[in-house]
Amino acid sequence: MPSRDPFSDPFTGEESGRTIIELRGISRTFGAQNVLRDVSLNIRAGETVCLVGESGCGKSVTLKIMASLMQPSSGDVLWNGVPIGERSDEELVRDRLRFGYLFQGAALFDSLSVFENIAFGLRQNTKMSDAFLEAIVAERLKDVGMSPTSARKMPSELSGGMRKRVGLARTLALMPDIILYDEPTTGLDPIMIDVINTLIMKTRRRRPVTSVVVTHEMSTVRKVADRVIMFYPLSRLQPGESQIVFEGTPEEAFSSEDSRVSQFVYGEAGERMEELALL
Amino acid sequence: MECELKNHFFDRVASDHLNSCALALQEPDTDVMSSVPAPRRTTIIHTFGRLVIEFVQAVGDLALFATSMLRWLCRGLPRRIVVVESMYEVGVRSIPVVLITGMFIGMVLAVQGYQQFHLMRMETRMGAVINMALVAELGPVLAATMLAGRVGCAMAAELGTMRVTEQIDALRALGANPVQYLVVPRFLSCFLLIPLLTVVADAIGVAGGWMLSTQVLGVDATYYWHYSTEYVAAWDVCAGILKSMFFGAAIALIACHCGFTCGSGAEGVGRAATSSFVLSFVVILVLDFFLGMFLNELYWTLWPGPSSFV
Numbered sequence: 001m002p003s004r005d006p007f008s009d010p011f012t013g014e015e016s017g018r019t020i021i022e023l024r025g026i027s028r029t030f031g032a033q034n035v036l037r038d039v040s041l042n043i044r045a046g047e048t049v050c051l052v053g054e055s056g057c058g059k060s061v062t063l064k065i066m067a068s069l070m071q072p073s074s075g076d077v078l079w080n081g082v083p084i085g086e087r088s089d090e091e092l093v094r095d096r097l098r099f100g101y102l103f104q105g106a107a108l109f110d111s112l113s114v115f116e117n118i119a120f121g122l123r124q125n126t127k128m129s130d131a132f133l134e135a136i137v138a139e140r141l142k143d144v145g146m147s148p149t150s151a152r153k154m155p156s157e158l159s160g161g162m163r164k165r166v167g168l169a170r171t172l173a174l175m176p177d178i179i180l181y182d183e184p185t186t187g188l189d190p191i192m193i194d195v196i197n198t199l200i201m202k203t204r205r206r207r208p209v210t211s212v213v214v215t216h217e218m219s220t221v222r223k224v225a226d227r228v229i230m231f232y233p234l235s236r237l238q239p240g241e242s243q244i245v246f247e248g249t250p251e252e253a254f255s256s257e258d259s260r261v262s263q264f265v266y267g268e269a270g271e272r273m274e275e276l277a278l279l
Numbered sequence: 280m281e282c283e284l285k286n287h288f289f290d291r292v293a294s295d296h297l298n299s300c301a302l303a304l305q306e307p308d309t310d311v312m313s314s315v316p317a318p319r320r321t322t323i324i325h326t327f328g329r330l331v332i333e334f335v336q337a338v339g340d341l342a343l344f345a346t347s348m349l350r351w352l353c354r355g356l357p358r359r360i361v362v363v364e365s366m367y368e369v370g371v372r373s374i375p376v377v378l379i380t381g382m383f384i385g386m387v388l389a390v391q392g393y394q395q396f397h398l399m400r401m402e403t404r405m406g407a408v409i410n411m412a413l414v415a416e417l418g419p420v421l422a423a424t425m426l427a428g429r430v431g432c433a434m435a436a437e438l439g440t441m442r443v444t445e446q447i448d449a450l451r452a453l454g455a456n457p458v459q460y461l462v463v464p465r466f467l468s469c470f471l472l473i474p475l476l477t478v479v480a481d482a483i484g485v486a487g488g489w490m491l492s493t494q495v496l497g498v499d500a501t502y503y504w505h506y507s508t509e510y511v512a513a514w515d516v517c518a519g520i521l522k523s524m525f526f527g528a529a530i531a532l533i534a535c536h537c538g539f540t541c542g543s544g545a546e547g548v549g550r551a552a553t554s555s556f557v558l559s560f561v562v563i564l565v566l567d568f569f570l571g572m573f574l575n576e577l578y579w580t581l582w583p584g585p586s587s588f589v
Contacts, residue, residue: 096454103445174454
């Protein structure tokens with residue numbers, strides 16, 4: 001029977017590199033629509049994994065299932081070898097706090113200031129004094145390259161890039177062991193994309209975190225990924241074919257001879273143009 | 280098992296949202312078409328059956344939502360500042376609209392009733408009718424309708440927007456339970472403050488009716504109050520206030536549920552706000568009818584004999 005406190009010190013000594021998140025035969029259906037079919041994958045401690053694939057192929061759903069923000073229709077999610085279904089409510093909430101989740105649109109709370117957004121998780125789960133919270137928020141803002149004066153602003157006053165950075169600061173405030181990034185660079189300009197990529201790298205250098213990044217940006221893959229997992233839309237697969245069509249290093253992805261991988265990696269529409277009757 | 284129940288709403292909500300996204304992003308090729316189920320049958324029986332199933336599902340969903348809310352309410356209150364902010368929004372900011380509508384309802388009752396009572400030379404009894412109607416029915420229903428329109432719609436729209444923008448997921452990811460953080464304060468605010476709003480609506484309605492009847496229509500004030508106090512009993516006032524608490528609970532639950540289960544995009548949020556008001560209004564009237572019957576029966580059981588008004 002595995003330990004009931006599975007995330008205790010997961011990245012040190014001999015434990016480093018072991019599987020800390022495992023998806024076994026995950027399927028997810030929305031009404032009549034199948035989005036995930038029998039997906040199995042592992043995330044190892046300390047690595048940065050990029051999930052890539054076309055829009056609608058189930059990457060974000062996979063990320064939410066990993067963090068237990070969504071239930072799979074079938075299959076098991078294991079955190080450090082223990083199925084999440086075996087956890088009590090309290091254990092699930094406690095263990096979920098080991099995850100940081102950067103949402104696609106940052107998902108900042110509109111009615112709260114930047115300070116309150118970043119301090120939210122700490123207020124909710126600890127009894128820190130306001131002075132201590134202020135110090136932590138200032139430090140997290142500094143980590144993402146924002147001035148402490150930004151803390152007084154409301155989310156509506158921030159640009160897209162700033163919102164993403166505040167979202168990252170909020171995610172980092174709880175010192176998570178695993179950070180899940182859902183399209184962290186979508187909708188940003190190339191400079192801001194590089195800023196976010198650098199922050200992902202910087203976060204990893206500062207603390208031994210495990211990262212899973214859902215992205216369409218191959219520059220992000222090149223810069224941050226140790227491993228790439230490519231999903232393919234179920235609608236384009238034959239029955240029984242695996243939905244994960246590639247798993248390997250970024251270099252292997254860029255040199256893959258599988259047209260499904262190379263077309264995505266190099267952004268070539270190929271036969272899709274004909275299918276869409278655009279030629 | 281408990282965990283599954285807890286996640287039920289959010290899972291369902293996320294399903295709808297992602298389903299619509301996934302469908303929108305799929306290309307219309309033959310593989311997709313082959314995975315789409317056969318078109319729905321549209322005979323009257325199929326449509327009726329579908330409506331019945333959807334109704335049962337909706338009621339079951341709302342019941343589960345209410346159970347979850349009550350469980351979190353029993354586990355402990357959210358932070359005081361969250362509850363206070365919600366109470367300010369629900370209670371204090373609703374007072375002006377309740378004052379205005381209450382005043383006019385009282386005056387409208389006086390204007391409409393005067394001609395009839397005057398023909399029977401019973402205008403001095405108008406106070407009894409106006410005040411009875413206000414404290415037993417119109418005050419609670421009016422306050423509830425204002426709450427459903429002003430606060431319920433705003434709640435549904437706010438929570439719907441939070442859902443669409445993944446803020447509800449973000450709450451869970453940050454270790455907060457969305458039901459405890461978002462629904463419990465709103466429920467408490469509506470449940471506890473609607474009686475006060477009802478009292479305000481009653482009082483201003485009574486004042487409006489009195490003012491128009493005695494100062495404009497020339498009804499004798501002494502007889503007006505004499506018949507009012509003779510026929511309107513404390514029970515009637517209490518019954519109205521008691522009913523309002525049920526209205527408040529229903530409004531909060533329906534509005535929050537509509538917000539938590541709203542569809543994707545601006546259209547989904549708009550629909551959630553509309554559904555919240557329409558459903559709340561229907562439920563208020565249905566509850567008013569059944570609670571009215573129940574409270575009348577209770578009155579006759581506790582105090583057998585002729586009613587105060589007859």
